Amino acid sequence: MKIAVAEINLESLQHNLLVVKRNAPNSKILAMLKANAYGHGTTEIAKSLHQADAFGVARLSEAVALRAAGITKPIVLLEGFFEADELQIISNLGLDTVLHTEQQFDDFMAADIPRSVRVWLKVDTGMHRLGLPPETFPAIREKISRHKNILGEPILMSHFGCADDVTHSLNDYQFSVFEELQNHHKGECSFANSAAILSIKNSHHQWVRPGIMLYGVSPVNNTSASNYELKPVMTLKSSIIAIREVKKGKVLDMVPLGLQKKTRV
Numbered sequence: 001m002k003i004a005v006a007e008i009n010l011e012s013l014q015h016n017l018l019v020v021k022r023n024a025p026n027s028k029i030l031a032m033l034k035a036n037a038y039g040h041g042t043t044e045i046a047k048s049l050h051q052a053d054a055f056g057v058a059r060l061s062e063a064v065a066l067r068a069a070g071i072t073k074p075i076v077l078l079e080g081f082f083e084a085d086e087l088q089i090i091s092n093l094g095l096d097t098v099l100h101t102e103q104q105f106d107d108f109m110a111a112d113i114p115r116s117v118r119v120w121l122k123v124d125t126g127m128h129r130l131g132l133p134p135e136t137f138p139a140i141r142e143k144i145s146r147h148k149n150i151l152g153e154p155i156l157m158s159h160f161g162c163a164d165d166v167t168h169s170l171n172d173y174q175f176s177v178f179e180e181l182q183n184h185h186k187g188e189c190s191f192a193n194s195a196a197i198l199s200i201k202n203s204h205h206q207w208v209r210p211g212i213m214l215y216g217v218s219p220v221n222n223t224s225a226s227n228y229e230l231k232p233v234m235t236l237k238s239s240i241i242a243i244r245e246v247k248k249g250k251v252l253d254m255v256p257l258g259l260q261k262k263t264r265v
């Protein structure tokens, strides 16, 4: 019996990256490779995305594996670190880290690390999944900018909660909170995931962060991938083991043997 196979089409992947570039021509691309590149295989996908500017992963182990496989582009830890001592590995491997809690900020400031590290300050503008409270951003940004452990300027980032629904009122709300944060920030910004890349054009800033659209899935409700010229990257193939013909109404006659015996008793 043949096993089911998931075929990955790397040409479609590269095509989808060009769709990102076409939609956000002035932004750098942080390609999302988290969750095993949405199930497509982290290392193979990273090696094919020559035109991405950086990669985003959720776990330190994913970043370590990418460096071991020879990937030299910037890699961003989207959830940051969970233990302060992970900062040694982050620094040694030249990874970027997100800081989304005040504890991470304190640990970062207190760390004794061999090389400075680029930091993405994630602020919760309304999704309420991860992020610093907006009111803490000006002070945190001010303190970290002058610190010896930071490489360059921090990058301000946030994440849309409902960008897949273009009419959702949360989009405008989050957008206005982000605009307010920009008044306290001179450096680069990043806000847009796939849906926002396609439908909230003024949210692109210096970095866009495409995930699902890279893999050929429409990120916007009630639209299909072909609306945006996205091509599916994965095709699941298997073989049929049997085709049975059953007359209409016959299903009820097919009572399992054990049940028939019981009925006779």
Ligand SMILES: Cc1ncc(COP(=O)(O)O)c(C=O)c1O
Pocket: 032, 078, 159, 192, 193, 194, 195, 209, 210, 211, 212, 213, 219
């Ligand atoms: C911080 C962050 N940015 C970008 C993305 C990519 O989102 P999408 O797959 O909707 O493009 C994700 C995915 O959850 C994320 O967590």
